[in-house]
């Protein structure tokens with residue numbers, strides 16, 4: 001499969017490859033000149049790295065939700081944690097100290113786990129399982145050259161239809177609990193948490209500043225709302241804007257906004273440099289997955305709750321991160337990444 005974006009209301013399936021673009025500029029040029037009707041693919045976490053965008057041979061939009069057959073997935077196990085849990089706690093402790101020095105306000109610390117399967121993991125089947133467990137998330141499969149990125153992300157970077165843009169950034173997390181009273185208490189604690197409100201506000205302020213350069217109207221609610229997945233509660237802010245110039249495309253807005261402080265930090269340059277210096281390669285985790293057509297419409301999803309499956313299908317790396325601010329507790333941050341990793345690991349039946 002070339003590319004799949006399965007959202008609750010609409011599904012895009014694209015197959016074949018007419019041309020590949022390793023830069024946003026090349027993809028944008030192909031759209032402008034009419035060389036392609038649509039561009040699909042993924043943007044890496046590090047904007048300096050090569051993108052994995054392509055012009056498909058065929059593509060089709062259908063109404064969601066996507067409900068394919070759910071065959072069994074291969075038996076899969078966790079073979080390595082990168083870095084180890086103890087190292088992640090140590091890194092977060094150092095980052096909290098760094099934030100205390102004053103220049104850095106927020107940075108997202110991520111870790112990954114290496115997985116091995118008995119037989120090849122079919123990306124389409126894995127995303128089908130992810131979506132059946134997370135029906136409100138955005139399921140995706142994207143060929144990123146080095147492998148196949150598969151995930152179910154709850155976070156919309158941007159959707160553009162005509163001159164309207166819609167965004168739904170997330171930041172601030174609490175675990176779901178099986179007991180309904182305890183679960184509600186977690187949600188209320190999250191909504192009232194000044195630490196999580198701070199973590200969230202860096203994202204909405206960045207988006208407000210960036211969007212105000214391209215929007216003539218912008219609505220950013222002053223306080224976030226709660227949203228949930230089967231594993232976590234999040235703080236979310238639904239944002240809407242009207243583009244000042246109809247020639248601003250979904251791809252333009254995605255590249256203007258990426259990387260938001262939901263995956264990087266504040267200030268962006270310092271947070272990005274800190275992540276690139278201290279973390280293993282994120283590849284396309286923390287990037288964006290989506291499409292843009294010739295009219296400029298498109299949808300870009302933040303590439304989280306995902307894994308990259310190697311070309312042989314037998315190994316994969318799943319990623320998760322969390323925003324670190326001055327008041328973050330390193331052990332709680334480790335637990336948060338473990339909870340977020342359960343999206344992928346749960347679908348694959350991996351015991352942790």
Ligand SMILES: C=C(O[C@H]1C=CC=C(C(=O)O)[C@@H]1O)C(=O)O
Nearest residue numbers: 170171172173262320321322323
């Ligand atoms: C970076 C991730 O989540 C982001 C999205 C929602 C909440 C987040 C948080 O609370 O830290 C993160 O900003 C991830 O899942 O790997």
